[in-house]
Amino acid sequence: MFVAMAILPTRSEAIAAAQERGQRIVAVLPIHYPRELLRAHGFHPVEVWGPPGIEPTEGNVHFQAYTCAIIQNAISLLIRGGLDVADAVLVPNSCDALQGAGSVLKDFVKPKHSVLTLYPPRATRESDMVYFAEELKRLGAALTALSGVAPDEEALHSAIATEEAADRAALQLASARMQTALGDLDFYSLLRTREYLAPDAFVALAQEAATSTAPTPVAPDSSVPVMLSGIVPEPMQIFTELGAMGAHVVADDFACMSRRFYPAAAASGDPFRRMAERLLGSPPDPMRGSPILERCDYLLGRLRDAGAKGLIVYDVKFCEPELFDLPMVRQRLVDEGFPVLHLEVELTGSLPGQTLTRMEAFVETLQ
Amino acid sequence: MSLWPELRYLSAVHLVGGPALRWVRWSDARKLRNFRRPDSPLHPPLVSTARMKELMARHYLAGQYANGVKKVAWVTSGAPVEVLKALGFHLFYPENHAAMCGARRKAQGLIEEAEQAGYSQDICSYARTDMGAALSGKHPLVGLPRPDLLLACTNICQTVLHWYRVLAAHFGAPLVLVDTPFLYDGAEQHQVDYVRRQIEEMIPVAEQVAGKRLSHARFTEVIEKSKEACELWLQVLERARTRPSPLTAFDCFVNMGPIVDLRGDETTLTFYRQLLAELDDRIARGVGAVKDERKRVLWDNLPIWFRIGRLSKFLAKRGVNVVAATYTNAWAELAPMMDPTRPMDSMARVYLHALLNRSAGDKLATMHKLIEGYSIDGVILHSDRSCKPYSLGQMDQCERLAKGLGVAAVLLDADHNDPRAYADEPVEGRLEAFVETLEAS
Numbered sequence: 001m002f003v004a005m006a007i008l009p010t011r012s013e014a015i016a017a018a019q020e021r022g023q024r025i026v027a028v029l030p031i032h033y034p035r036e037l038l039r040a041h042g043f044h045p046v047e048v049w050g051p052p053g054i055e056p057t058e059g060n061v062h063f064q065a066y067t068c069a070i071i072q073n074a075i076s077l078l079i080r081g082g083l084d085v086a087d088a089v090l091v092p093n094s095c096d097a098l099q100g101a102g103s104v105l106k107d108f109v110k111p112k113h114s115v116l117t118l119y120p121p122r123a124t125r126e127s128d129m130v131y132f133a134e135e136l137k138r139l140g141a142a143l144t145a146l147s148g149v150a151p152d153e154e155a156l157h158s159a160i161a162t163e164e165a166a167d168r169a170a171l172q173l174a175s176a177r178m179q180t181a182l183g184d185l186d187f188y189s190l191l192r193t194r195e196y197l198a199p200d201a202f203v204a205l206a207q208e209a210a211t212s213t214a215p216t217p218v219a220p221d222s223s224v225p226v227m228l229s230g231i232v233p234e235p236m237q238i239f240t241e242l243g244a245m246g247a248h249v250v251a252d253d254f255a256c257m258s259r260r261f262y263p264a265a266a267a268s269g270d271p272f273r274r275m276a277e278r279l280l281g282s283p284p285d286p287m288r289g290s291p292i293l294e295r296c297d298y299l300l301g302r303l304r305d306a307g308a309k310g311l312i313v314y315d316v317k318f319c320e321p322e323l324f325d326l327p328m329v330r331q332r333l334v335d336e337g338f339p340v341l342h343l344e345v346e347l348t349g350s351l352p353g354q355t356l357t358r359m360e361a362f363v364e365t366l367q
Numbered sequence: 368m369s370l371w372p373e374l375r376y377l378s379a380v381h382l383v384g385g386p387a388l389r390w391v392r393w394s395d396a397r398k399l400r401n402f403r404r405p406d407s408p409l410h411p412p413l414v415s416t417a418r419m420k421e422l423m424a425r426h427y428l429a430g431q432y433a434n435g436v437k438k439v440a441w442v443t444s445g446a447p448v449e450v451l452k453a454l455g456f457h458l459f460y461p462e463n464h465a466a467m468c469g470a471r472r473k474a475q476g477l478i479e480e481a482e483q484a485g486y487s488q489d490i491c492s493y494a495r496t497d498m499g500a501a502l503s504g505k506h507p508l509v510g511l512p513r514p515d516l517l518l519a520c521t522n523i524c525q526t527v528l529h530w531y532r533v534l535a536a537h538f539g540a541p542l543v544l545v546d547t548p549f550l551y552d553g554a555e556q557h558q559v560d561y562v563r564r565q566i567e568e569m570i571p572v573a574e575q576v577a578g579k580r581l582s583h584a585r586f587t588e589v590i591e592k593s594k595e596a597c598e599l600w601l602q603v604l605e606r607a608r609t610r611p612s613p614l615t616a617f618d619c620f621v622n623m624g625p626i627v628d629l630r631g632d633e634t635t636l637t638f639y640r641q642l643l644a645e646l647d648d649r650i651a652r653g654v655g656a657v658k659d660e661r662k663r664v665l666w667d668n669l670p671i672w673f674r675i676g677r678l679s680k681f682l683a684k685r686g687v688n689v690v691a692a693t694y695t696n697a698w699a700e701l702a703p704m705m706d707p708t709r710p711m712d713s714m715a716r717v718y719l720h721a722l723l724n725r726s727a728g729d730k731l732a733t734m735h736k737l738i739e740g741y742s743i744d745g746v747i748l749h750s751d752r753s754c755k756p757y758s759l760g761q762m763d764q765c766e767r768l769a770k771g772l773g774v775a776a777v778l779l780d781a782d783h784n785d786p787r788a789y790a791d792e793p794v795e796g797r798l799e800a801f802v803e804t805l806e807a808s
Contacts, residue, residue, distance in 0.1 A: 067759060093549050096525045099756060099759075100755060100760055103549075103727040106728070107727050107731075108760070108767070125568070127565055127568060131557060131564075135548070135557065291535070292533065320490050324529035328536055
């Protein structure tokens with residue numbers, strides 16, 4: 001048994017460790033951003049995907065009810081001091097809602113933190129690469145202004161290599177999903193430590209888990225293999241509930257996980273170009289403007305490779321980029337024999353009964 | 368190549384449609400000139416509106432028969448269309464089509480078609496209207512041409528990219544993206560360069576689809592006319608600075624079709640000159656659009672297309688004239704930035720600086736300017752659940768307008784095109800309270 005699960009580091013512990021190393025903390029909202037650039041400038045990124053179970057009182061003061069819970073909860077947490085440990089907040093422009101969140105934070109909320117922004121391009125043409133490298137330089141200059149650290153090219157390449165190793169470890173771990181000794185909740189909790197752990201700490205955990213072989217099958221033969229997609233698996237109760245319903249998760253397409261398994265890029269030349277190529281080379285994602293048919297093909301390949309019998313799309317309510325893709329994705333997968341269930345959640349502390357009922361019915365149809 | 372499409376286009380658009388639409392315009396204009404309704408709180412509508420309807424109807428008629436005659440591009444409302452226009456594309460604006468369907472109460476059926484195809488009620492109602500039309504083949508107003516090219520520019524929202532990805536997959540047409548980094552602060556050079564490069568990269572793609580090379584003389588001519596149209600549109604809007612205002616923002620919503628769809632055309636210039644002349648005549652005679660204009664209001668966000676008439680009358684009856692709108696101003700405010708002598712660079716800057724591509728604080732600053740310039744007493748902020756980039760930030764803007772400037776402000780929950788997300792009673796109740804606040808101030 002992989003014993004590290006019992007002592008999986010928490011966000012607070014990771015933050016304390018980073019501070020001991022003399023790093024500043026930057027709270028990062030979803031989705032794509034250059035971890036290596038932050039680290040090279042002396043920052044330790046800690047991602048904020050909601051979190052679930054927050055009463056969004058402060059968020060409701062600034063954002064309409066049709067704004068997604070990730071933003072409502074994150075802004076509430078920030079205003080009530082839950083992110084005070086951070087020196088800066090980075091809000092990547094991932095969608096119209098996060099764009100609004102960044103703008104409102106900078107112009108109106110004006111927290112004590114520095115508010116940093118980043119606009120990733122929505123395509124992967126040469127002009128996008130050129131622009132994004134420049135945009136990353138702009139972010140780097142803003143980070144230097146905050147920390148006083150101005151890394152040279154060698155330091156940047158070194159930071160990139162470290163993150164590439166962590167991404168490789170995450171990908172290897174995800175690929176070996178069914179060979180590990182971990183249940184779904186433990187496995188995905190471990191993968192999600194990438195959101196706040198230092199890369200070397202993550203690599204150590206991931207390698208330990210990947211090499212630990214299962215003494216007994218992770219799931220009984222009768223259990224139904226499914227794949228999950230969406231933004232973030234919160235509340236994480238979804239994994240235990242699926243297990244109780246007779247299903248197990250063999251692969252994911254979550255924005256917080258496998259959509260951010262960035263590939264390695266050419267190690268020579270401009271480090272900003274290298275970062276741009278890495279970030280824009282990740283799997284298809286509507287937030288990066290990926291064509292829908294390309295995403296359909298990708299999901300189909302993942303479903304087949306993982307041996308999944310169906311896909312559960314687990315979205316946060318009001319996520320327009322996800323909602324636009326859904327009908328064509330569903331149609332294509334259903335045509336190829338993969339049923340699709342779409343669920344929308346509000347990032348509350350627990351899953352609503354109606355959601356559980358729909359999950360249960362879906363799993364039954366797959367059995 | 369078959370002659371049939373050419374003959375069909377010629378007969379439908381020029382031989383039959385043109386004269387028929389001219390007759391309709393003449394008939395409408397006569398009705399408007401003789402319009403008498405003593406009990407209405409509004410003076411008669413602008414006669415020029417008949418000309419606008421003719422222009423737009425002719426444009427849509429030409430679109431209906433364009434396939435096989437002209438290349439057709441579906442474009443977003445903030446897209447840099449000058450290249451396509453110069454290459455002779457027929458430009459179809461799905462947003463404008465959706466708005467027309469909304470204004471004529473034909474949107475709901477199309478929206479429901481999109482929802483039946485699996486598109487959520489939580490996505491933009493313009494997108495649902497047009498995807499409903501494209502997917503179902505139902506066209507309650509006019510037949511839609513099939514696109515040979517799609518052009519999406521993200522300067523109005525990211526929604527258009529997702530929407531056009533759906534259209535690209537459905538029609539199998541090439542999609543050109545002009546991605547405009549959001550301006551949290553002032554524009555930086557790498558952002559301008561990025562937009563300029565994309566516009567430049569669009570040219571060979573568009574040339575290939577069009578089957579011809581871009582004439583730079585024609586391109587310059589289109590930009591000059593586009594700039595002049597925006598300047599004329601700005602003058603039209605600024606006539607509302609007069610007290611009483613000869614027009615309402617609702618008139619501007621109705622008459623903005625040509626500046627969105629037909630900028631770069633000579634007929635658009637003629638139309639806005641004619642409209643200006645009519646407005647100047649009203650000003651000279653002291654005729655206001657609202658008979659008893661006591662309070663002047665700014666509208667923020669898209670109109671509620673299916674309630675324009677009712678809201679206009681509701682407010683006019685209470686002596687309120689909505690004299691300006693951030694939305695209509697968006698097609699006017701950037702006219703000075705356009706420079707035909709530096710077409711690529713100035714287009715990049717213009718399209719990067721679209722209102723919805725600027726920060727929430729910048730939008731508030733724009734409201735401040737309009738409040739001062741148009742002697743505004745209050746602001747109606749339409750919290751449009753279909754338009755997040757416009758709406759997020761309004762809660763703070765509303766508070767700052769009220770507390771910082773002492774201007775009465777109200778947030779109105781609605782949707783620009785989905786009537787199911789709207790109810791008269793609560794909206795009018797809030798507006799009633801808003802008017803009372805205005806009168807007390």
